Amino acid sequence: MKVKAIADILDGEVDGDPEREIKDIAPVDEVDENTIAVLRGEEDWRKIKKKAGAVVIPHNVVPDRRSSYSFIRVKNAEVAFVRLVELFYPREVPQPSISPMAYLGDVKLGKDVYIGAYTWIGDAVEIGDRTVVYPFVYIAGGAKIGANTVIYPGVVIYPRVTIGSNVVIHSGTIIGSPGFGYVRCEDGWLHIPQVGGVVIEDDVHIGANVTIDSGTLRPTRIGKGVKIDNLVQIAHNVKIGENTVIAAQTGIAGSSELGNWVVLGGQVGITDHVKLGDGVMVAAQSGVTKSAPPHTKLFGYPAREYNKARRTYAILFELPQIARKVKELEKRLKE
The missing domain is CATH 3.40.1390.10 (MurE/MurF, N-terminal domain)
Known part of the structure; x- marks a missing residue:
């Protein structure tokens, strides 16, 4: 060229x-x-x-x-x-076809759809135009999937899941599995039914081996344009705003809410019911235990405002030397 x-x-x-x-x-x-x-x-x-x-x-x-x-x-x-x-290096797109080795229930398919071998699709599923479903995918009955979406091998989609258009979901990801919610009773722990499902809006990219749990009564929601790296856990009732980016090995506990354009570094942990405003940035390996206003930068465990946390850690590493000086002063005072 x-x-x-x-x-x-x-x-x-x-x-x-x-x-x-x-x-x-x-x-x-x-x-x-x-x-x-x-x-x-x-x-x-x-x-x-x-x-x-x-x-x-x-x-x-x-x-x-x-x-x-x-x-x-x-x-x-x-x-x-x-x-x-x-x-x-244009992406290779399989020619539209439906493998005779795939199982399709009473489904509604758009134009130019590809369904790979050994994929199982339940009743009342709707799949939009030009969507690609690779082999060995499980899609439970009632799921709705938009146009131009790509679902790679080994993805599992539970009931009550809605996926938008131009979405990419990589292998090993599970969407809509029951959220981790239990009530203690005399005989042990009683599981709380999770029937809210999951809504994934348009232009979302989801990496490999991600789990997005079903909401309890309302859906867990992933906003438009969100990008999720591999090995991320998103618990029930979580809401993630548009264009948020989440790096690998991050865990977001139940009912937390992230605004638009939030950035989470790798291995970030967020406790339940936390709210992060638009544009919040969280450094890698931070543990977020409290809500934060828009455009805050967080770092450390427990996560604090970035500059304050840096000063704290700088002093922390000087503690051994400070302790020695304190002991020397105590010794002199005794003398």
């Missing part, structure tokens, strides 16, 4: 030879005369070891005029990188 054609796709401007042929995208330190790389900043120039076919740069980066590269100037280098990967 020629540099000019790539620039048109990226909404970029060419500086150099627009007719140069590009065959692939490469990391900055592996780019050669047949490939294209994306530079995030001026420091990336040092990483280029060979003559590059083309280099994508942000508008604010000054090109290295000593080189003979073709440049493509773009507004957002990160977005350009995504588009380039999609351009050279």
